Amino acid sequence: MDKESNYMEFSLNKDMDIRSRSFDALISYMEHSNEFWYIKDHNSRFIYMNDYGLHYSGLPKGFNPEGKLDSECPVYWSEIADIIQANDRNVMESQKVIPTLMTFMYGGKEKLIQPFLADVTPLVKEGKSIGVVGRAKKLEIYSMYHLENNKCPESISFGKPTDLFTDREFDVVFFALQSLSAKEIAKKLSISHNTVENYLHSIYDKIGVSALNQLIEYCRKNGYDKYAPNRFINPNPYMPLI
Known part of the structure; x- marks a missing residue:
């Protein structure tokens, strides 16, 4: 086996690919980003969401989405979990990036609203999709x-x-x-x-x-x-x- 075949990879854009042997390296990169990042497994369960994403997602303070499906998260977008998960499957099956418009309500009682433009990207290992990576930027x-x-x-x-x-x-x-x-x-x-x-x-x-x-x-x-x-x-x- 080629020793590089154990790498996981995804693309930030057409000119920049990320390749890593472990989730730890990917998560370290995302933790220091001022953009919304999340990782899901092949069943569309959350593996990770960075602090920036947790802030804007509308999830209750202290709630950990790790291991949860969208439908299991106590937030308004859980009601359209079937749409989100269908898009995740499409990304993994096609191994293509799908741009997505996301609108989040956050801020507790104030209910501030922020739209994001996201790229949902296949997370690939040994040529097979093992999940998705979401990277979202505030709509400009x-x-x-x-x-x-x-x-x-x-x-x-x-x-x-x-x-x-x-x-x-x-x-x-x-x-x-x-x-x-x-x-x-x-x-x-x-x-x-x-x-x-x-x-x-x-x-x-x-x-x-x-x-x-x-x-x-x-x-x-x-x-x-x-x-x-x-x-x-x-x-x-x-x-x-x-």
Whole structure:
């Protein structure tokens, strides 16, 4: 037997492969990562989830998912365990990476919502799939604003970033941040142009500005441009993209 045949391997991307003789080496790499990582066995039971993943997964504090199926985890995404496990099987059988959109609720009572774009990758040993490795990064936005100001992409969260605005006012703020005019915002929200103008005046009064460009500058300064209203959340918390 070729002494290298005992290696397990998976790919981070088309240019970077990870090869190791033990899970310990893989887990050491994942523990120091600021991305969401997990490993499952061939039955789709969790072998490992890093601290970053545990934080965002919505699992109760102190809960250890090791040895558990998705359906055995006390969290909302356990209800779609059949979809998750079917995707795991597809990854292992095809030995191909499947990109997946995941949306997690976390933060206890606050119920913050964070979308992740993940690659579910086959974990291969001696040419056979023995499980899957999930690597997820926060979903990022990249707009003309970032391009013009030489800024890196930023992660996006769902919800209202401040109680300063009502839900409807933040809908208006969100579309204003996409550089839409008041008439275009009215069309998006299926309300009248005058109603949008009234919302804008209320928003301006609250933050002490008098024009759309000032509103946009204020929101970017305070990080409100990194949020989207909850109504844009995909109702499916786990969606394979192929």
